[in-house]
Amino acid sequence: MFEAMAVPSTPRTALTPQWRAWIAENLARGCSTESLITDMVREGFDLQEARHAVGQGVPTAAAPEGTSFRPEPSRMARTHRIVAADRTVTVSMRLERPVVVVLDDVLAAHECDELIARCASRLQRSTTVDPQRGTHEVIADRSSDGTYFPLNADPLIARLDQRIAALMNWPLENGEGLQILHYRQGGQYTPHFDYFPPQDPGSAQAMAVGGQRVASLVMYLNDVEAGGGTVFPELNLTVMPRKGAAVYFEYCNSLGQLDPLTLHGGLPVLGGEKWIATKWMRQRRYAPA
Ligand code: PD2
Ligand code: ZN
Secondary structure, three states: OOOOOOOOOOOOOOOOHHHHHHHHHHHOOOOOOOHHHHHHOOOOHHHHHHHHHHHHHHOOOOOOOOOOOOOOOOOOOOOOOEEEOOOOEEEEEOOOOOOEEEEOOOOOOOHHHHHHHOOOOOEEOEEOOOOOOOOOOOOOOOEEEEEEEEOOOOHHHHHHHHHHHHHHHHOHHHEEEEEEEEEEOOOOOEEEEOOOOOOOOOHHHHHHHOOOEEEEEEEEOOHHHOOEEEHHHHOOOEEEOOOOOEEEEOOOOOOOOOOOHHHHOOOOOOOOOEEEEEEEEOOOOOOOO
């Protein structure tokens, strides 16, 4: 059995993203659950809390092939308001299975405007991961232009990355860079999964760094005149875009099982234009070469 790495130096009253990451990394390294629980109790955790945290874990062990998705408690806080680093976010709707949460006030109006202004000159036609080859391809199903900001690219992006990680309750370094998308009138993103379907040969390459995606946060940067909602066809649910609001959804549990109920798309923009910012979180640290 392996000896656990040094414990995180963050405050330990709560199961912070740093603690979750520590549990995941040590389980992946082959440490026994007992050794992790012992370390956590020594660091001040209640025994039951430590057992639950290690048992529930974070994406680590693989579930047996073909087993169906086993729902787990949402990683996002269950309160009406969530203090996410520098901003208090309001929850306006929550669905338990799959976990879908609609949030207000994730971004201030001036932050939305600033993100849009910064992107105007750097947009490129959006791509998706080719299911066979894992390469990024332009496809008709995703008629938008986009760009992205590497983690902590500048003070504004660093502040938003921290806020989003706190809100999603997942380590900042597991996040892909913030992606900004612009849809013109008629633009849409047909229903898809944000996770990489395991049966697609290209998924292995997409997951080589950071593993599977576990959750998404789609933030709306403007009010759309007509159309442009984010639709969940399996749930008969459409979230209307409103400036500063967001929709959060989870689809990968601690066993690495994936929730097909999170199929979703961006409906055609029928009037005006639509701007969004998307954050995808991975199982592990995401550091592309
Ligand atoms: O634009 C949207 O509402 C939307 C819908 C589905 C965005 C994404 N997916 C995405 O960025 O993955
Ligand atoms: Zn999506």
